[in-house]
Amino acid sequence: MDLASLPDFTLPLLAAILAGGMIGFEREWRGRAAGFRTHILVCLASALLMEMAVSQGAWRFDVLEGARIVSDPTRMAHGVLTGIGFLCAGVIFRAGFSIHGLTTAASLWITAAIGLLFGAGLFGLAVTGAALTVVVLLILRLVSLRLPQKSVVDAEVVWRRDATEAEAAVEAALADIDGERRSDRFELIDGGGGVRRTFRLKVAGDAPLKTLAARLRTIEGLTGYRLDPRND
Structure with a gap:
């Protein structure tokens, strides 16, 4: 060559x-x-x-x-x-x-x-x-x-371990958005002072996510959350 x-x-x-x-x-x-x-x-x-x-x-x-x-x-x-x-x-x-x-x-x-x-x-x-x-x-x-479709959302929610009512409130908020949600991880964090759980939701559009975010902010003992729409 x-x-x-x-x-x-x-x-x-x-x-x-x-x-x-x-x-x-x-x-x-x-x-x-x-x-x-x-x-x-x-x-x-x-x-x-x-x-x-x-x-x-x-x-x-x-x-x-x-x-x-x-x-x-x-x-x-x-x-x-x-x-x-x-x-x-x-x-x-x-x-x-x-x-x-x-x-x-x-x-x-x-x-x-x-x-x-x-x-x-x-x-x-x-x-x-x-x-x-x-x-x-x-x-x-x-x-x-x-096309009409539902997007998959990864939801991560963190609350204080001593906030005994927080978990039930989080479950209720998620159930109103997606009754068939799935739970992924259960974690104890911050030296045992906090609880973190992750869920998979299916929602149609951004409106349900905004409603969920607003509701999560009102839960006593909640210290953080993340709603991550799946987008490959």
Whole structure:
């Protein structure tokens, strides 16, 4: 491989940057940890590695007389997709009942796959994959927001241990919002001076959360609460 070969690699790499940027822009717009630059780098790195794999015959090594080089780019693809799993794991975290970051992890994984396709010269499949990914992340999200649905909310409530009436009051407040709520953790905190419980609620819109927050503030002995709507 020499400088004369560079024009052959320009289009796949530029296409990988564009595809990664399109996907990363949606994640950046929503304030996710892995955004614009991360997706571009993932797609570009995948394309570069695949270009390297398909150009194995141009590597600088001495071939034994009578030997035959057989390139297997699929091994590089397997390695890239395995390695990208560690990066995806870094954007997934658990908060209460909910697992956050799965969509961003999936977008990183498919971005790597698209980069591999560009690197292998499969432009039609890569462009189609990039377009469908943007549709799933952006267009289908807009559609889902218009559908009647309930959002999942992680609720964390803390009260003093000696406030014996607080737990019943909290349970009653949550029951009025969601009669089928689920309880997650029971914790004794602050050296035994406080109690913390977490719940998973399903609510329709922000109005019930505002009502719940106002009611929780009136409970005697309550020292803190957090209402965290799930939004991947």
